[in-house]
Each structure stands twice: as structure tokens, then as C-alpha cells.
Amino acid sequence: MTMRPPLTNLPILLEDVSFVVRDVTILDRIDLMLTPGAPTVVIGPNGAGKTTLLRLAMGLIRPTSGRVTWGGRTDAPADRRAIVFQRPVMLRRSAEANLRYALAAADVPSTEHESRVRELLALVGLASLGGRPARKLSGGEQQRLALARALAKDPQVLFLDEPTASLDPAATQSVEDLIRDVAARGIKVVMSTHDLGEARRLAGDVVLMHRGRIVETNNATAFFSNPKTSEASRFVTGQLLV
Amino acid sequence: MPENVSALQLVLAGDPALYAIVRLSLIVSLSAVLLAALVGLPFGAWLALSRFRGREGAIVILNALMGLPPVVVGLLVFLLLSRSGPLGSWGILFTPQAMIVAQTILIAPIIAALARQTIEDLWLEYRDELQAMNVGTLGSVVTLLWDGRFSLLTALLAGFGRAAAEVGAVIIVGGNIDGFTRTMTTAIALETSKGDLPLAIGLGMILIVIVVLVNAAAWGTRRFGERMAG
Numbered sequence: 001m002t003m004r005p006p007l008t009n010l011p012i013l014l015e016d017v018s019f020v021v022r023d024v025t026i027l028d029r030i031d032l033m034l035t036p037g038a039p040t041v042v043i044g045p046n047g048a049g050k051t052t053l054l055r056l057a058m059g060l061i062r063p064t065s066g067r068v069t070w071g072g073r074t075d076a077p078a079d080r081r082a083i084v085f086q087r088p089v090m091l092r093r094s095a096e097a098n099l100r101y102a103l104a105a106a107d108v109p110s111t112e113h114e115s116r117v118r119e120l121l122a123l124v125g126l127a128s129l130g131g132r133p134a135r136k137l138s139g140g141e142q143q144r145l146a147l148a149r150a151l152a153k154d155p156q157v158l159f160l161d162e163p164t165a166s167l168d169p170a171a172t173q174s175v176e177d178l179i180r181d182v183a184a185r186g187i188k189v190v191m192s193t194h195d196l197g198e199a200r201r202l203a204g205d206v207v208l209m210h211r212g213r214i215v216e217t218n219n220a221t222a223f224f225s226n227p228k229t230s231e232a233s234r235f236v237t238g239q240l241l242v
Numbered sequence: 243m244p245e246n247v248s249a250l251q252l253v254l255a256g257d258p259a260l261y262a263i264v265r266l267s268l269i270v271s272l273s274a275v276l277l278a279a280l281v282g283l284p285f286g287a288w289l290a291l292s293r294f295r296g297r298e299g300a301i302v303i304l305n306a307l308m309g310l311p312p313v314v315v316g317l318l319v320f321l322l323l324s325r326s327g328p329l330g331s332w333g334i335l336f337t338p339q340a341m342i343v344a345q346t347i348l349i350a351p352i353i354a355a356l357a358r359q360t361i362e363d364l365w366l367e368y369r370d371e372l373q374a375m376n377v378g379t380l381g382s383v384v385t386l387l388w389d390g391r392f393s394l395l396t397a398l399l400a401g402f403g404r405a406a407a408e409v410g411a412v413i414i415v416g417g418n419i420d421g422f423t424r425t426m427t428t429a430i431a432l433e434t435s436k437g438d439l440p441l442a443i444g445l446g447m448i449l450i451v452i453v454v455l456v457n458a459a460a461w462g463t464r465r466f467g468e469r470m471a472g
Contacts, residue, residue, distance in 0.1 A: 092389040092471045105375040
């Protein structure tokens with residue numbers, strides 16, 4: 001990886017943000033600041049608004065009201081923010097070609113493509129599968145390739161939407177190891193999950209969402225040992241939030 | 243054309259007149275498919291990705307144009323290319339070029355409409371990823387056309403099938419001139435009306451074989467490509 005420039009995308013600030021689709025409120029007056037440091041894990045039951053929050057923070061969608069700023073700017077380009085979706089779509093070409101495509105989209109000079117492709121494949125443990133059609137890879141391998149594709153942007157912030165939701169334990173472990181590796185490189189990771197165990201293993205900070213609102217924000221140790229709200233207490237103890 | 247011979251004898255003997263007709267038919271239809279693809283694929287992709295007032299109406303009209311009657315297209319091109327028409331100065335009426343123009347107009351909407359549907363489906367799948375990678379509209383169109391290439395083969399085949407089988411447009415703008423603008427379909431129509439059934443049947447057999455072979459080649463290409471590209 002190259003030396004990182006200043007984190008111009010951080011902090012990401014969501015101020016009184018709401019997102020409404022056809023009179024259905026998906027996010028309701030959210031205030032949140034994402035700062036450099038350990039991974040921020042957004043947890044909550046299905047339908048809590050986790051994915052929409054990540055898309056807003058990524059800049060893929062605009063809030064119905066309120067505002068989102070990146071490093072103090074509302075118009076910061078998204079070229080140093082990347083996202084991996086819950087079900088990443090592989091382009092119909094080889095794993096290597098998927099990475100070359102992402103590098104080209106990120107305006108990386110073509111002379112650097114081959115070395116970067118090798119570097120990224122090695123990073124995600126797919127060095128021996130570079131020539132294989134991406135859609136023929138297993139779910140875990142596709143998820144890791146999607147991570148490599150996101151890293152092709154050399155991002156300052158990486159959003160991960162339930163990155164292990166459909167993976168078996170072995171594949172989950174390899175993806176979690178990769179997330180730790182990415183975070184250790186100084187990339188701000190913001191990920192969503194409804195898996196409490198995963199949140200315990202990876203989170204530096206926790207954001208608990210329920211019904212489109214942020215219920216509690218805290219550092220992971222405090223959140224799990226001494227939750228402040230009744231919803232957080234119930235969620236941490238494995239009770240259902242409905 | 244020799245007389246008192248069967249259709250099979252004509253085909254197997256490699257009758258030069260018969261194969262000249264086959265050659266011209268292929269040149270006209272494949273040229274039309276190529277030209278219509280150059281117009282129809284990008285237009286279909288653009289329509290799939292764009293959002294503007296009246297888009298739904300444009301899609302309905304494009305789909306309706308798939309059913310353009312060949313004789314109407316032939317008449318339109320005839321009026322355009324006739325000496326007193328706006329494109330009369332081109333001087334290509336009753337030439338193979340005129341037939342290519344007519345067939346291009348006939349099949350471009352077919353290719354565009356089928357491409358629009360294919361690309362729109364693929365866009366729904368790819369949109370988030372391409373937007374997350376900051377790929378612009380033009381880059382997205384190119385990506386979707388490339389990744390949808392095997393499905394788009396079906397659109398080209400539909401266009402080829404229509405071009406190879408139609409008779410109304412090419413007979414109006416080509417004139418069915420022996421040795422110059424006579425195609426398989428116009429020859430079949432003419433020879434049947436004259437009662438020369440062996441030649442008509444021979445041409446019919448070749449036409450069907452060609453259509454089957456082209457479809458088989460496209461199918462094989464698609465399966466091979468899908469296996470290699472995933």
C-alpha cells in the first residue's frame with residue numbers, strides 16, 4: 001500500500017439526517033460523527049436502517065433532510081471512499097480483470113495495474129485464483145475479491161454492509177481477519193452487522209440502530225459491558241428487538 | 243439455370259446462379275445486422291440508463307417498431323431514395339446498398355429494443371457497484387454492453403432472422419434484378435410464381451440451413467463465452 005495522505009474524508013458528519021421513501025421513514029433525524037480510528041460497527045435488527053445509513057455516509061444517496069459532510073465538505077468527491085455491498089456483484093470477467101476494471105475506474109495508471117492486481121490478490125488470499133471467472137468463485141472468495149476491488153481505490157474510508165452475512169464460519173473468519181488487516185493499515189472501516197459476536201470481535205465503536213433511529217453510540221467495551229439504554233441492554237443480552 | 247433438375251441437385255451441383263443469390267443475401271443481411279447493431283446497441287443501452295420525461299412512451303414506440311411491416315419500410319426507403327426523393331442524389335435505388343439501408347431500418351428497432359431490455363436488467367444488477375466505483379454513464383454503457391455481450395447475441399440473432407427472412411422491403415428497393423439484386427427470399431417468391439419449384443425449394447433449403455447454422459454458431463459462442471467469463 002502507498003503512504004496515506006491526510007484523511008480528507010474524515011470526519012464524516014451526519015446532522016439531523018432523515019431519509020424518506022414514499023412516505024416511509026427509513027432514517028429518522030440521525031446525528032452521527034465517524035472519526036478516524038478503530039472500526040465503527042453499526043448493529044441492529046433487520047430493517048433498522050443500517051444499509052441506508054452506510055449508503056448515505058458513502059454518498060450514494062442524498063438525505064431527504066439534514067446534511068452529510070465529509071471532512072467538513074458536502075461536496076467531497078467519493079474517489080477515496082469505497083463500499084462493499086452485502087451481496088457484491090462480480091463483473092462477468094476474471095478475478096484479475098475485475099481488479100483491473102476497478103483500478104481503471106480509480107484512475108490508477110495502467111502501467112501500475114499488473115503490480116497492483118498481484119498485490120491486491122495476495123492481500124485477500126486469492127493469488128492462485130486470479131484467472132478464474134469471478135462469478136465461479138465461492139461466496140467467501142467473492143466477498144474477499146469485492147474487498148480487494150474496493151481497496152483498489154486506495155480508500156480512506158471503507159464501508160462494509162454485512163460483509164459476512166451469508167458466509168460459513170471459515171469464510172467469515174478469513175473476511176474478519178482481512179477487515180482487521182485493512183483497519184491496521186489506517187483505513188477507517190465502517191461496517192454493519194446484526195451478528196453480536198462479530199461486533200464484539202471487530203468493533204472499536206458501536207452504533208445501535210432500531211426503527212430508523214440511533215439508539216446508542218459508545219465505544220465497544222462500554223457498550224457491551226455497560227449499555228446505557230434498555231434497547232442496548234436487551235440487544236446485548238440476546239433478546240429480540242422488534 | 244438448368245431445367246428439369248431437382249432442388250437437391252441444384253444445391254449439390256453448386257449452381258453458380260444459385261450461389262450468387264445466396265452470397266448476395268448473406269452480404270445484404272449481415273451488413274444490415276452490423277449497421278443496425280452499431281446504431282441499436284448503444285441506443286438501447288442509453289435508453290436503458292437514461293431517465294427523462296417521455297421515456298416510457300419512447301420505449302413503447304421502440305417496442306412497437308419491432309413490428310414494422312417490411313413493405314412499409316420498403317416504401318419509405320423507396321420514397322427517400324427515388325430520384326425525386328430527399329436522398330435521390332445518392333443514386334442507390336435498385337442496388338444492394340438500398341437493400342442494406344432498408345433492412346437496417348427494419349431491424350435496428352429490434353436490436354435496440356431487445357438490447358434495452360437486456361441492458362436494463364443488467365443495470366439493475368450492476369448499478370450500485372458501478373456507482374460506488376465512480377463509473378460515469380458512458381463507462382457504464384460500455385461495461386454493460388461488454389458484460390451483456392452473450393445475451394445481446396440473441397438480439398443480433400433476432401435481427402438477422404428478420405433480415406434473412408423478409409422479402410417485402412428488399413423487393414421494393416432492390417427490384418429483384420437477376421444477377422444484381424436478387425436475394426433468396428425474392429428469388430423464392432419469383433420462382434414460385436413462375437412455377438420453377440426446384441429452384442425455389444433449393445433456395446428455401448439453403449435459407450433454412452443458413453439460419454440454423456448461424457444460430458448454432460451463436461449458441462456455441464455464447465456457451466463457450468459464458469463458461470470462460472462466468
